[in-house]
Amino acid sequence: MPVRALIFDLDDTLIDTHGQLVREAHWQACLAMHAAGLSVHPDELMQTRQHLLVTQPREEINALLANHFGFTCQTIIKAGFDAYFNPVFSELDLFPETLPLLQKWAEAVPLYLVTSGYEQAQRRKVELLGIEALFQQIFYVDIARLQGKREVFAEIHQTLGGEPREIWVIGDRITNEIVAGNALGMTTVWICQGECAHILPQSEQEQPHFTVKQIHDLDGLLQSQPVWKKRASVLP
Numbered sequence: 001m002p003v004r005a006l007i008f009d010l011d012d013t014l015i016d017t018h019g020q021l022v023r024e025a026h027w028q029a030c031l032a033m034h035a036a037g038l039s040v041h042p043d044e045l046m047q048t049r050q051h052l053l054v055t056q057p058r059e060e061i062n063a064l065l066a067n068h069f070g071f072t073c074q075t076i077i078k079a080g081f082d083a084y085f086n087p088v089f090s091e092l093d094l095f096p097e098t099l100p101l102l103q104k105w106a107e108a109v110p111l112y113l114v115t116s117g118y119e120q121a122q123r124r125k126v127e128l129l130g131i132e133a134l135f136q137q138i139f140y141v142d143i144a145r146l147q148g149k150r151e152v153f154a155e156i157h158q159t160l161g162g163e164p165r166e167i168w169v170i171g172d173r174i175t176n177e178i179v180a181g182n183a184l185g186m187t188t189v190w191i192c193q194g195e196c197a198h199i200l201p202q203s204e205q206e207q208p209h210f211t212v213k214q215i216h217d218l219d220g221l222l223q224s225q226p227v228w229k230k231r232a233s234v235l236p
Contacts, residue, residue: 001163001165001166001227002166002227002228003108003109003166003168003187003222003225003227003228004109004110004160004162004163004166004167005109005110005111005112005136005156005160005166005167005168006105006109006110006111006112006167006168006170007111007112007113007114007153007156007167007168007169007170007177007181007186008111008112008113008114008170008171009114009115009170009171009172009173009176009177009191010113010115010122010125010126011115011117011125011172011194012172012173012191012193012194012195012196013170013171013172013191013194013215014094014095014098014102014129014131014215015092015093015094015095015125015129016093016095016194017194017195018193018194018195020089020091020092020093021087021089021092022195024087024089025083025084025085025087026046026049026050026053026084027042027046028083028084028087028088029049029062029079029080029081029083029084030042030045030046030049030080031083032079032080032082032083033045033062033065033066033076033077033079033080033083035079036073036075036076036078036079036080037071037073037075037076038065038066038069038071038076040069045065048065048068048069049061049065052064052065052068053195054198057196057198057199058175058199060081061080061084062077062078062080062081062084063077065080066080082118085117085118085121085143085144086117086118086120086121087121089124090128091128092125092128092129093129094129094131095214095215095216097216098215098216099131101215101216101218101219102131102134103134104219105219105222106134106135108228110136110160111134111135111136112135112136112137112138112139112156113126113131113135113137113138113139114138114139114141114149114152114153114156114177115138115139115140115141116140116141116142116143116147116148116149116176117140117141117142117143118142118143118144119140119142119144122140123140126138137156139152148180149176149177149180150180150183150184153167153169153177153180153181153184153186154184157184157186163185164184164185164186165185165186165187166187167181167186167187168186168187168188168189169181169186169187169188169189170188170189170191170215170218171188171189171190171191172190172191172192172193172194172196172197173196173199174190174196174199174200174201174206174208175196175199175206178190178201178206178208179205179206182205182206182207182208183205187209187210188208188209188210189208189209189210189211189212189218189221190208190210190211190212191212191213191214191215191218192211192212192213193213193214
């Protein structure tokens with residue numbers, strides 16, 4: 001069975017979002033929630049937020065944090081949500097040695113990037129990284145509009161044709177791209193790193209076909225496939 005295309009997540013898959021952005025984004029969210037009326041010192045908000053992220057990783061953290069202190073005001077929750085998903089940043093890098101790998105893979109099969117968050121922030125990340133030309137298409141899944149990745153994956157499959165399992169989905173979130181890829185019968189690869197590495201599969205639908213520690217491990221995994229072919233052999 002040929003590998004027909006690779007669909008990548010962005011954050012904590014191609015870039016170390018956890019190391020470069022996440023802590024600062026959480027801090028900005030705490031400041032925003034405090035400014036919106038959550039009358040708890042930002043340092044205490046940050047400490048509690050980090051604790052809740054570990055103990056209740058599948059919950060929406062901004063609502064969880066506000067409710068923890070007895071606040072249910074949607075303005076406060078939205079302030080944290082907006083600040084976290086649209087943080088202020090000016091520098092960003094791919095994981096080391098990721099660019100040559102993307103260039104190599106792009107010569108073999110079409111690459112797609114499907115990234116979720118606030119579209120403005122995600123576009124800014126892609127522009128700073130300068131990786132647009134490597135992808136057949138880039139999809140921005142805007143969480144402010146309650147969009148999901150499954151519909152985008154289905155659209156890519158419809159464009160490419162062939163068997164769904166010929167399309168590989170690579171990402172760090174069991175509860176997002178892995179679930180979406182599995183639901184469509186695609187081959188899923190979990191990059192077990194970053195902020196969500198401790199969120200483990202809890203059902204068959206969340207179980208990836210392959211698990212690797214970092215993006216570089218994907219190359220060996222692809223090379224082990226008996227029909228890892230060049231672009232001309234796999235395009236419709």
